Amino acid sequence: MDNDIAEVLFDRKSIQEQAERIGRQISADYAGRKPLVLSVLKGAYLWTADLIREIDLYVDLEFIKISSYHGGMESSNEIQLITDIRSDVRGRDVIIMEDIVDTGQSLEYLETLLNDRGAHSVQVATLLDKKGGRTVDIAADYVGFDVRNEFVVGYGLDYQGLYRNLPYVGILKQSVYS
Numbered sequence: 001m002d003n004d005i006a007e008v009l010f011d012r013k014s015i016q017e018q019a020e021r022i023g024r025q026i027s028a029d030y031a032g033r034k035p036l037v038l039s040v041l042k043g044a045y046l047w048t049a050d051l052i053r054e055i056d057l058y059v060d061l062e063f064i065k066i067s068s069y070h071g072g073m074e075s076s077n078e079i080q081l082i083t084d085i086r087s088d089v090r091g092r093d094v095i096i097m098e099d100i101v102d103t104g105q106s107l108e109y110l111e112t113l114l115n116d117r118g119a120h121s122v123q124v125a126t127l128l129d130k131k132g133g134r135t136v137d138i139a140a141d142y143v144g145f146d147v148r149n150e151f152v153v154g155y156g157l158d159y160q161g162l163y164r165n166l167p168y169v170g171i172l173k174q175s176v177y178s
């Protein structure tokens with residue numbers, strides 16, 4: 001897989017440092033509360049695993065699966081709820097954990113869903129923020145790294161289902177697409 005990568009953007013160590021920084025921040029911001037961590041499958045599972053271990057609070061953990069993407073490189077406008085959570089979010093402080101915020105449509109969909117279900121608060125902790133990709137006006141509350149408006153893989157993020165297990169975030173070589 002390493003041979004398919006043109007450039008490594010964020011290695012494991014720098015991702016770990018961001019998990020520690022954001023984990024400390026969340027522990028302080030949510031002190032005395034028991035947030036519900038909502039990890040968005042599949043992309044956010046590695047980031048979630050790292051980040052929750054840096055949060056020194058009681059937390060509940062849920063996974064939700066949505067699809068906005070069809071394996072390629074363009075986000076689609078239509079969000080589908082593939083696997084829902086079973087627990088009640090009413091009155092809960094929810095922290096959504098995402099791999100990347102691009103257009104912002106997935107996040108908008110999830111925030112609307114959680115607010116409609118009566119969540120007390122909804123915040124977002126994302127590993128990557130592609131601010132240049134936004135089509136809706138939405139912002140993440142905790143951001144590991146900003147990325148340029150280009151396609152990245154690794155650390156949970158995929159291209160056609162692959163590269164999720166790369167231990168870093170990088171950019172694919174042009175030859176991989178052609």
Ligand code: IMP
Nearest residue numbers: 043075101102103104105106151152157
């Ligand atoms: P949205 O466009 O903000 O709704 O992002 C939807 C989803 O698309 C993200 O949660 C990622 O799973 C995926 N995505 C967006 N940009 C990239 C990328 O550069 N590489 C891999 N997946 C991406």
Ligand code: MG
Nearest residue numbers: 040041043099
């Ligand atoms: Mg995702």
